[in-house]
Amino acid sequence: MRRRRILSEEDRRLWASVARQAVPLKGRAGLDADEPVATSAAKIASLPTVPAPAEAKSATLLKAASEPRKPALPPPPSQHPIERPTRRKLAKGRLPIEARLDLHEMTQLAAHAALARFLAQAQSMGLRHVLVITGRGMPGGSRGILRRVVPQWFASPQFRGLVSGFESAERHHGGDGALYVRVRRIR
Numbered sequence: 001m002r003r004r005r006i007l008s009e010e011d012r013r014l015w016a017s018v019a020r021q022a023v024p025l026k027g028r029a030g031l032d033a034d035e036p037v038a039t040s041a042a043k044i045a046s047l048p049t050v051p052a053p054a055e056a057k058s059a060t061l062l063k064a065a066s067e068p069r070k071p072a073l074p075p076p077p078s079q080h081p082i083e084r085p086t087r088r089k090l091a092k093g094r095l096p097i098e099a100r101l102d103l104h105e106m107t108q109l110a111a112h113a114a115l116a117r118f119l120a121q122a123q124s125m126g127l128r129h130v131l132v133i134t135g136r137g138m139p140g141g142s143r144g145i146l147r148r149v150v151p152q153w154f155a156s157p158q159f160r161g162l163v164s165g166f167e168s169a170e171r172h173h174g175g176d177g178a179l180y181v182r183v184r185r186i187r
Contacts, residue, residue, distance in 0.1 A: 082167045082182050090129055090180050091170035097180070098127040103146050104135045111146055112153060119162040122183045129182055131169060136177035147177060154181075 089095035137144025169178035
């Protein structure tokens with residue numbers, strides 16, 4: 001059996017202010033702000049539910065049944081961060097950075113198009129690791145729009161087939177203003 005909770009005067013005032021501001025649903029009775037909470041809750045539970053019209057339900061079912069189902073698309077390829085040993089080799093120069101793209105001073109539209117072309121070309125040439133320089137932004141100013149949006153672009157369907165992973169570059173390769181990008185192999 002549930003224990004009835006005794007409300008303090010402050011709780012009653014709070015409930016009364018909430019109940020006064022509440023607007024009842026169309027076709028339903030309102031609650032009296034001065035009623036105890038337990039009585040109001042019982043009143044809410046006892047209110048009848050309004051069933052949806054049968055015609056609306058059947059029309060929805062017929063519409064859903066008549067529409068042809070689209071075949072399920074395969075999930076997009078996953079992206080993983082570049083593994084630590086590979087990143088270390090890239091940073092130390094033991095694994096070559098096979099191509100570079102500098103997006104400095106480009107608008108988002110121009111940078112997006114250039115990046116798509118660059119990665120598609122790198123993939124077709126069989127390149128594996130490339131460097132994309134986005135820039136850091138202005139000192140004391142903005143953080144750099146390309147620095148923020150390029151990782152988001154990599155997660156988009158257009159780039160998921162081209163990029164298998166990326167990480168921030170080491171300081172001598174551009175630091176936070178550049179990305180090591182692992183290009184996805186063509187299957």
